[in-house]
Amino acid sequence: MDAIAQPLPEETSTIADRVFGQLRLAIVEGKIPAGSKISEPETAARLGISRGPLREAMRRLEACNLVERRPNIGARVITLSNEQLIEIYLIREALEGMAARLAAERMSTAGIKDIKALLEQHRREIARDDWQAYFQKEGDMDFHYRIVQGSGNQRLIGILCDDLYHLARMYRCQFGMVSNRARDALKEHELIVDAIAERDGELAELMMRRHIRASRQNVERQLATDTTT
């Protein structure tokens, strides 16, 4: 179901790899509070491991921009600001636009059929009860995930699926962001897939960018009214 969780084989042989996945999940889901310090002795003891593998995992988290580290002081979970959320949306607009273009050129017809089936399922879910917005939001990520996979560009896939999507999920988990535009989003998704099915890369990119831009502007509106930070 959850396509994002896939990159973790969960039975990797080395402790450092496993702990990296655990910590990333804990940070993304907010089980380790944003901005909190991660003490090496305490964390190592809690996980029942030594500090060596833990430090290796921390270095990878640092490279993913999930923790900030200062020499001789320690590592803290990043704090989420509204500005950074907007930054991510802008990058996604550019990157996923390109992904949609490439997917239109290179995706297999079978893959396109799969996505259409996914959207059909989303349509049924939304028709049943609209309030399941959060669930739909995860479905939204599923959709984007598949488009990116369809691009076939390994490095593009890596940037989005290994780093940015985790960050986006972190924002969703922590701010409890609920989409109030599930219907509009589904409509836009369908237009994107139509363009891909027509092998119209230019249109697919245009539609994807417009879709993500709309999401961003929606978030910006919410942030402006919610709390004046």
Add this chain to the structure above:
Amino acid sequence: MDAIAQPLPEETSTIADRVFGQLRLAIVEGKIPAGSKISEPETAARLGISRGPLREAMRRLEACNLVERRPNIGARVITLSNEQLIEIYLIREALEGMAARLAAERMSTAGIKDIKALLEQHRREIARDDWQAYFQKEGDMDFHYRIVQGSGNQRLIGILCDDLYHLARMYRCQFGMVSNRARDALKEHELIVDAIAERDGELAELMMRRHIRASRQNVERQLATDTTT
């Protein structure tokens, strides 16, 4: 001069950070051959350090996609394929296009003046002797580097300057790629800066994307004629 080297304070307090920078530079410049295995005991001894900090540095290199690591086997420097080079150009097209758009909206007038001065200098260099294509190529990176900085989007800056630009430089160093379109590139650079100076984000993005696309197509032509891989 070399704006890329800047992110290395070079006197970071921890060994792991320093070694990370050293190894990244050595890999990018080809001093550690592509595809070669990096032995931990040997490398640690050569650098006069222990294996602990070295492993931390390797984990960061792994996260930067500069080395591939397999548990219980070891780490190898990535091997460069033509396909991956094209992948990077496609990502740069999307990302730097967005950067140019943002720079047009947010860059300071002083920063724009600086870039204009840089281009003026490039113009003089090219007028003197065109064969200094490689030098111009580094200048080309300088230009792109400044545009990205001008975007003000910290995460965008990080993706491009911390990861992609090092990879791009790695390709240039290893394949000894020489630009045969310095004059065209300069012209395109000037059009981009003009659009930014006019605060026309849409045009700036369009021009930047066209510029990078032209570079990519030029490389594709060279690769097609050079060696039929």
Add this chain to the structure above:
DNA sequence: TCAAACCAGATTGTCGACACTTTGAATGGA
């Protein structure tokens, strides 16, 4: 009373050593 120096405790950075896995060659049998 306030500020600067100081000191103890804890934390990070680094190292050397041990256990487990892989690798490659040598050995033995068919």
Add this chain to the structure above:
DNA sequence: TCCATTCAAAGTGTCGACAATCTGGTTTGA
């Protein structure tokens, strides 16, 4: 001669311990 097995050497993964640094509170002096 060729293939499977065995075994030793090297390398990776992990751990515990020591040195260097930071933190916060206490003491001391003006």
